[in-house]
Amino acid sequence: MPSTLTTQGAAPRTILCSGGREIVLAGRPLVMGVLNLTPDSFSDGGLWLEPEGAVERALAMVGSGAELLDLGAESTRPGGGIYGGGAAHVPVEEELRRLLPVLECLRGEVEVPISVDTRKGEVAGAALAAGADLINDISALDDPELARVAAETGCPVVLMHSRGELAEMQHGIHFDDLLAEVVGELGGAIERAVAAGISRGQIFVDPGIGFGKTPLQNLLLLRHLNALHELGCPVLVGASRKSFIGHLTGAPADDRLGGSLAAVGWAAAHGAAVVRVHDVTATRQFLDVWEAIDQAEEGRE
Numbered sequence: 001m002p003s004t005l006t007t008q009g010a011a012p013r014t015i016l017c018s019g020g021r022e023i024v025l026a027g028r029p030l031v032m033g034v035l036n037l038t039p040d041s042f043s044d045g046g047l048w049l050e051p052e053g054a055v056e057r058a059l060a061m062v063g064s065g066a067e068l069l070d071l072g073a074e075s076t077r078p079g080g081g082i083y084g085g086g087a088a089h090v091p092v093e094e095e096l097r098r099l100l101p102v103l104e105c106l107r108g109e110v111e112v113p114i115s116v117d118t119r120k121g122e123v124a125g126a127a128l129a130a131g132a133d134l135i136n137d138i139s140a141l142d143d144p145e146l147a148r149v150a151a152e153t154g155c156p157v158v159l160m161h162s163r164g165e166l167a168e169m170q171h172g173i174h175f176d177d178l179l180a181e182v183v184g185e186l187g188g189a190i191e192r193a194v195a196a197g198i199s200r201g202q203i204f205v206d207p208g209i210g211f212g213k214t215p216l217q218n219l220l221l222l223r224h225l226n227a228l229h230e231l232g233c234p235v236l237v238g239a240s241r242k243s244f245i246g247h248l249t250g251a252p253a254d255d256r257l258g259g260s261l262a263a264v265g266w267a268a269a270h271g272a273a274v275v276r277v278h279d280v281t282a283t284r285q286f287l288d289v290w291e292a293i294d295q296a297e298e299g300r301e
């Protein structure tokens with residue numbers, strides 16, 4: 001296993017957000033702190049429903065070293081299989097009602113880029129107008145309006161791999177060749193994005209850990225994360241507290257820090273550019289110490 005935390009597969013690069021903020025990718029992965037403004041997210045649902053508490057939580061994450069924030073106002077927990085019931089559908093108005101007060105307040109308080117986790121073009125447009133910097137779309141542009149908004153504003157987008165509807169995706173999972181199919185389908189998503197006018201240099205890709213995959217397939221995607229680098233886009237990994245960790249260890253969602261850090265370490269050593277995590281303090285400490293070990297040299301105190 002390589003010990004360096006450099007972002008493999010791509011030279012250090014800077015991604016410019018629509019509002020002028022920059023995402024600088026070099027060295028260890030950036031830490032993206034997750035804030036779910038939902039009643040039903042799988043690990044922190046219902047904790048941050050009040051805007052004041054949510055803002056406080058986001059500020060605490062930035063204070064602990066989050067370099068990006070990811071605000072989600074619709075749970076995307078897949079239905080079926082080991083994941084239990086899927087997330088409820090959330091109308092645009094409700095998603096915006098949860099999101100905008102927190103986003104607007106945070107925008108005045110923090111300088112780190114704010115990502116919005118949404119599948120809806122209308123929500124993306126309103127979020128960008130309210131000061132969001134990038135869009136994290138787990139459907140990889142199912143909504144053509146989202147592609148249009150991203151192309152028009154020039155904002156970076158995260159395209160995540162998944163197959164089928166959320167409510168169904170843990171049923172009848174089948175891949176003939178997991179890696180080739182995930183890489184191929186992400187490649188197809190990149191080409192659709194570029195055809196819609198999104199610049200190739202503004203795209204992150206994500207293997208979609210936990211979305212329409214078995215526990216073993218999640219492990220294999222992490223193990224072979226390097227394969228995603230052939231796509232030429234920085235790789236974001238979201239393994240934090242996910243069910244494959246529970247499947248391996250029996251731990252409930254709020255007690256999966258050790259497993260989540262193992263996934264962060266693996267992703268870091270295999271060139272991830274961003275890790276999306278719930279536990280920012282521990283993740284920063286983990287990555288900072290690993291980076292210090294990696295860069296330690298005789299005679300340099």
Ligand code: HH2
Pocket residue numbers: 034036038040041042043044072074075076077087117136137138158160206208209236237238239276
């Ligand atoms: N995972 C979740 C949500 N959004 N976005 C990306 N790019 N990658 C991921 O792996 C990913 C994601 C699911 O986690 P969480 O937000 O904690 O739960 P929920 O969807 O139930 O709100």
